[in-house]
Structure formats: structure tokens, C-alpha cells
Amino acid sequence: MDSARVGTAPFLLNTVGSAMAGSPLAFSHRGFAPDGAENTLKAFAAAHDLGFGYLETxxxxxxxxxxxxxxxxxxxxLAGEKRxxxxCTMAELSGLRIAGEPIPTFDELLRAFPQAHFNVDVKDAASAALxxxxxxxxDAHSRVLVxxxxxxxxxxxxxxxxxxxxPGPAVAASPGVMGTAAAVLLAKLGPPRLPRAAFRELAALQVPERRGPVRVVTPRFISKAHAAGLQVHVWVVNGESDMHRLLEMGVDGLMSDRADTLAxxxxxxxCWPQNGHAG
Incomplete structure (x- = not known):
């Protein structure tokens, strides 16, 4: 692959003509929370201060x-409650703390970090419309990957x-379990490239390096994803040697709980810092 990473979504600032063209992306997984305050404004501020412009939540x-x-x-x-x-209502949650920090709303997160890009995992059906x-x-279409x-x-x-x-895809996205499984199967057994039409709503394949006994991320998988115009982001990678190895293999992004190590x-x-670019 050449110095300009694949993908076309505005969310991806490492594509041709973008601010970080040719650089792999670094995602801080739930912020940086060595004290346990994951997914709080404090954790995301700590990651941003380390240089992260991409925050997973x-x-x-x-x-x-x-x-x-x-x-x-x-x-x-996280909060010592069985519910x-x-x-719970928002009023009830407002009285709880995670390692001393309140549970933020997504609106608060977007306002607190107006230049940050958010990789958002939708955990329940009711969250989709919200x-x-x-x-x-x-107006955060270019700052969010769903x-x-x-x-x-x-x-x-x-x-x-x-x-x-x-025009075009309304917001960048990565597939769920079934879409990822299809991509892995096609990469192993299918034609020379993944059928782009089957992944037309997607900007990236965000995958673990392994799923049980199956090795997901291989040079062949990366090559086929790139040929289909899809980036490959790997989660959750915490070892320094693993980070270097995957980046040498050609992945386009890494997610880590060890934000300090990834930075x-x-x-x-x-390729650092990555927090000075607006979407």
C-alpha cells in the first residue's frame, strides 16, 4: 500500500489529501483511565492531553x-449498583460516580471535545435513534464512526x-458481528478482493486480531480490505511489540486501553500527536 491510506469517509483523516495522509490512526479505548474512571470526561481529557484525536466510546x-x-x-x-x-433515569444516574467521576451524556462529550473524532459503539437498540x-x-457527521x-x-x-x-454515506461505519464474519470468510476463501457493493455503507473493518482459534488479521485480510477501499482497525491492542508488529503488517489503526503506550x-x-485536526 502506498503512503496514502485507503478509505473515503471524512472521519478518516489519514486518506489522500487529508490532514494525516499516510499515518495510521490511534484510538484511545474508553479514554485513558488508569484510575478506573473509564468513559468519563476526565478519561477523555487525559487521552486528549496525550495527543489522541480519536476516542473510542x-x-x-x-x-x-x-x-x-x-x-x-x-x-x-463501575458504580456499585445492581440496576x-x-x-434508570438520567436524574438517578447523575448521583452516581465512576471512580469519583459523573457519567457523561454523549452531548456533553461532543461539546467538551469539539475537534475530537469519536468511534461510537451502540450498545442497545434504544440508542440508535438518539x-x-x-x-x-x-453537525458531527464527519466526527463520528458508528x-x-x-x-x-x-x-x-x-x-x-x-x-x-x-450526498454519499451519511456517517462512517464499521460492521457488526455478521458483517465482520462475512469479511473474514471472504478474505480467506473468496475472490481476490472483497465485493465492495457488499460493504458499501462501511468505511473500515474494525476487528480483533484473533477470534477464538481464528486469526482474523493477516496480510491477506488487510490486502483484500484495502482492495475494496476499506481500512482495517484492530482492537484491543495493549502490548507495545504487538502494536509495532500490526503496524508493520499494514493495518490502518489501533485501539488500546494503554493509551500511554500507543502514544x-x-x-x-x-505519527504524533493526532489531536490538532478538525473533521
């Missing part, structure tokens, strides 16, 4: 229809935004 809907930044289905691990987040509204309300293990949620966000009549690796490769 998760969204869920409260019982009264507020889109909040939170990963787990229930509150037990499910979907059973996320589409937030993207449209903040992902979800459930492809139906991702498609709903894209289809709702497409009703605005915008150092990117700096060593001359």
Missing part, C-alpha cells in the same frame, strides 16, 4: 431517553441520518 439509553456514555449493561462493575442502566439525533444536532456488535443498530443510525438527504509507539513512528 460506548453509548446507552436511559429509561427517560437520554444518551449516555457507558459500556456495561448494568451498573455493578441495569436502561432502568445517536442519530445527536450527530445531526451537533459501530455495533449488532449490525441492525448501526444500520438504523445510518439510515436515519441518510433521510437528511446528504509512545506512534511518536516513535513520527
Amino acid at each position: 460506548d453509548v446507552r439509553a436511559t429509561r427517560d431517553g437520554v444518551l449516555v456514555v457507558f459500556h456495561d449493561e448494568d451498573l455493578a462493575r 441495569k442502566l436502561a432502568d 445517536l442519530a439525533d445527536a450527530i445531526a444536532g451537533h 459501530a455495533s456488535f449488532g449490525g441492525r443498530r448501526r444500520r438504523k443510525v445510518q439510515h436515519l441520518l441518510a433521510r437528511e438527504g446528504l 509512545r509507539v506512534m511518536a516513535e513512528r513520527g
Whole structure:
């Protein structure tokens, strides 16, 4: 692959003619939270201060229809409560703390980091319409990539935004479990390139390096994805040697819980910082 990364979505600032053309992207997974305050404004501020312009996060809907930044289905691990987040109102959540930090809304996140790009995992069905509204309300189409293990949620966000009549894909996206499985199977057994029509709504394949006994990310997988105009982003990569190895293999982005380690690796490769570019 040449120095300009594949992909056409405005979200991807490492494409031809973009601000970081030719550089791999670094994603801070749920911010940088060595104190456990994941997915909080404090965690995202810490990642931004390290130089991250791409922040991975998760969204869920409260019982009264507020889109909040939170990963787990229930509150037990992070807030010490047995309730499910979907059973709580925003007022009830406002009294809880994650390692001393409040649970933010997605609106707060977009306002707090107006230049940041957000890789958003849609965790429940109720979040899809709320996320589409937030993207449209903040005019954040170029700053958000929509992902979800459930492809139906991702498609709903894209289809709702497409009703605005915008040209081309309304927002960047990565496939769910079934779409990823199809891409892996086609890369292993199919024609020389992935059929672009089957992945026309997508900007990237965001995948683990392995899924059980199956190695997902291989030179062949990357080559076929690139031939179809798709970037390959790998999650969650925390070891420094693994980061270097995957970047040498030709992946277009890495997500990590170890934001400090990934920042150092990117700096060593001359791709840092990445937080000074607007979408």
C-alpha cells in the first residue's frame, strides 16, 4: 500500500489529501483511565492531553431517553449498583460516580471535545435513534464512526441520518458481528478482493486480531480490505511489540486501553500527536 491510506469517509483523516495522509490512526479505548474512571470526561481529557484525536466510546439509553456514555449493561462493575442502566433515569444516574467521576451524556462529550473524532459503539437498540439525533444536532457527521456488535443498530443510525438527504454515506461505519464474519470468510476463501457493493455503507473493518482459534488479521485480510477501499482497525491492542508488529503488517489503526503506550509507539513512528485536526 502506498503512503496514502485507503478509505473515503471524512472521519478518516489519514486518506489522500487529508490532514494525516499516510499515518495510521490511534484510538484511545474508553479514554485513558488508569484510575478506573473509564468513559468519563476526565478519561477523555487525559487521552486528549496525550495527543489522541480519536476516542473510542460506548453509548446507552436511559429509561427517560437520554444518551449516555457507558459500556456495561448494568451498573455493578463501575458504580456499585445492581440496576441495569436502561432502568434508570438520567436524574438517578447523575448521583452516581465512576471512580469519583459523573457519567457523561454523549452531548456533553461532543461539546467538551469539539475537534475530537469519536468511534461510537451502540450498545442497545434504544440508542440508535438518539445517536442519530445527536450527530445531526451537533453537525458531527464527519466526527463520528458508528459501530455495533449488532449490525441492525448501526444500520438504523445510518439510515436515519441518510433521510437528511446528504450526498454519499451519511456517517462512517464499521460492521457488526455478521458483517465482520462475512469479511473474514471472504478474505480467506473468496475472490481476490472483497465485493465492495457488499460493504458499501462501511468505511473500515474494525476487528480483533484473533477470534477464538481464528486469526482474523493477516496480510491477506488487510490486502483484500484495502482492495475494496476499506481500512482495517484492530482492537484491543495493549502490548507495545504487538502494536509495532500490526503496524508493520499494514493495518490502518489501533485501539488500546494503554493509551500511554500507543502514544509512545506512534511518536516513535513520527505519527504524533493526532489531536490538532478538525473533521
